[in-house]
Amino acid sequence: MPESRPPIELQGLSLAELQALIDQRRLPPVDRWNPERCGHSGMRIARDGTWYHDGEPIRRPAMVRLFSTVLRREPDGRHMLVTPAEKLEIDVDSAAFRAIEMTSEGEGEQRRIAFRLDSGDAVIVGPANTLLVIEEIENGLHPSQAARVVELIKAEARRRRIRTLATTHSPAMLSALRAEDHDGVVVCDRDPDGGGSRLRRLVDLPAYPRAMATGSLGDAVVRRRLEERDDRDALHELDAVLTGS
Numbered sequence: 001m002p003e004s005r006p007p008i009e010l011q012g013l014s015l016a017e018l019q020a021l022i023d024q025r026r027l028p029p030v031d032r033w034n035p036e037r038c039g040h041s042g043m044r045i046a047r048d049g050t051w052y053h054d055g056e057p058i059r060r061p062a063m064v065r066l067f068s069t070v071l072r073r074e075p076d077g078r079h080m081l082v083t084p085a086e087k088l089e090i091d092v093d094s095a096a097f098r099a100i101e102m103t104s105e106g107e108g109e110q111r112r113i114a115f116r117l118d119s120g121d122a123v124i125v126g127p128a129n130t131l132l133v134i135e136e137i138e139n140g141l142h143p144s145q146a147a148r149v150v151e152l153i154k155a156e157a158r159r160r161r162i163r164t165l166a167t168t169h170s171p172a173m174l175s176a177l178r179a180e181d182h183d184g185v186v187v188c189d190r191d192p193d194g195g196g197s198r199l200r201r202l203v204d205l206p207a208y209p210r211a212m213a214t215g216s217l218g219d220a221v222v223r224r225r226l227e228e229r230d231d232r233d234a235l236h237e238l239d240a241v242l243t244g245s
Contacts, residue, residue: 006122171218
């Protein structure tokens with residue numbers, strides 16, 4: 001039957017209260033279940049977090065939350081829906097869960113961070129969910145060393161099995177990312193309608209395919225090729241160049 005518990009909301013909760021709420025949920029022990037019956041579920045989680053079954057989106061949020069409680073990632077990278085009776089593979093285009101809200105307490109080394117997930121659950125960063133945050137990774141770094149630093153961080157993250165979050169304004173650092181890394185890049189810019197900051201996945205930007213066809217990611221940012229502009233904007237820019245205005 002569908003998941004009856006409401007999604008967790010971060011607003012108004014201390015991290016201690018949030019941890020207590022997480023502990024009360026008692027997710028199924030999927031790590032201990034190893035049924036013999038296997039197959040494919042006919043399900044898929046799209047890049048935008050939408051769950052599909054046989055090509056049709058699952059429109060009941062409670063049903064999605066139920067499936068999310070029995071989702072497990074195998075050592076080979078595959079994702080499975082696991083119950084005591086069967087283990088069914090599910091295709092995941094990018095990530096099974098997405099963080100859609102963040103809160104934190106404390107400062108410096110004592111800072112603690114929590115995320116609300118699109119599954120309706122929440123996670124607090126800690127020993128079991130380590131997150132390495134590097135702010136403005138290019139500080140003090142010569143651009144020629146960008147690729148080497150990126151590869152070292154990726155290798156260390158794999159070795160320690162930790163997640164890494166790095167921020168940057170450096171075109172050289174962006175160009176050092178390989179094409180397969182772009183799936184994990186999030187762009188922060190200003191919403192032209194509301195004026196506030198917005199976060200969008202790089203690969204979801206309408207201009208991304210065209211921008212990548214004409215150069216590196218760093219070059220696309222410098223030349224503003226990722227910005228959403230219509231043909232009138234392009235004609236206006238061309239006219240300004242030709243007239244010198």
